Amino acid sequence: xxxxxxxxxxxxxxxxxxxxxxxxxxxxxxxxxxxxxxxxxxxxxxxxxxxxxxxxxxxxxxxxxxxxxxxxxxxxxxxxxxxxxxxxxxxxxxxxxxxxxxxxxxxxxxxxxxxxxxxxxxxxxxxxxxxxxxxxxxxxx
Numbered sequence: 001x002x003x004x005x006x007x008x009x010x011x012x013x014x015x016x017x018x019x020x021x022x023x024x025x026x027x028x029x030x031x032x033x034x035x036x037x038x039x040x041x042x043x044x045x046x047x048x049x050x051x052x053x054x055x056x057x058x059x060x061x062x063x064x065x066x067x068x069x070x071x072x073x074x075x076x077x078x079x080x081x082x083x084x085x086x087x088x089x090x091x092x093x094x095x096x097x098x099x100x101x102x103x104x105x106x107x108x109x110x111x112x113x114x115x116x117x118x119x120x121x122x123x124x125x126x127x128x129x130x131x132x133x134x135x136x137x138x139x140x141x
Contacts, residue, residue, distance in 0.1 A: 006040045006074075008033055010081040014071075017084040021068075028065035029084065036072070036079045044072045044079070046112035048093075049103035057102045060115035063087075071096065072115075 010018065021029050035043040045062035048071070049055075059082060062070045069092065071083040082100065085092050096102055 004077065005037050006077060006079045008037055008079050008081065011083070014081045014084050018081070021084070024065050025068045028068065029070065032062060032064055032070060033081075036081075040079055041072075041074055041116040044074075044115035045070075047115055051097060051101045051103055056113065057100070059100060059102055062115075071100075 044060040
């Protein structure tokens, strides 16, 4: 997907969280969104574990600053910001695991694969595009 900017969309929950960001967290998110538009999954961090089989989900996690994280997913030409929040314990991922198909517990940092595959496109989870949790109601940011 290199050579073409990505559209960036966000779920309503992510939009609300983004609007509440202040200071360095806000500046970090703005810089991340600009890079996301230009580079897509190459700047989206690492893949999150799936909920059931121990494989990886379609969702990626990017450390913004300090304990702030952005969770993204991708469709052709579109980066979707699914959630933004504080990784202040396992509570952030536990809450996300209730609405997204991700595991509540992760792996050590050195064991996490990058969001992008070798082809420059993220591997996509097994859920069909129209049925992906967190996709409905996203809007451009």
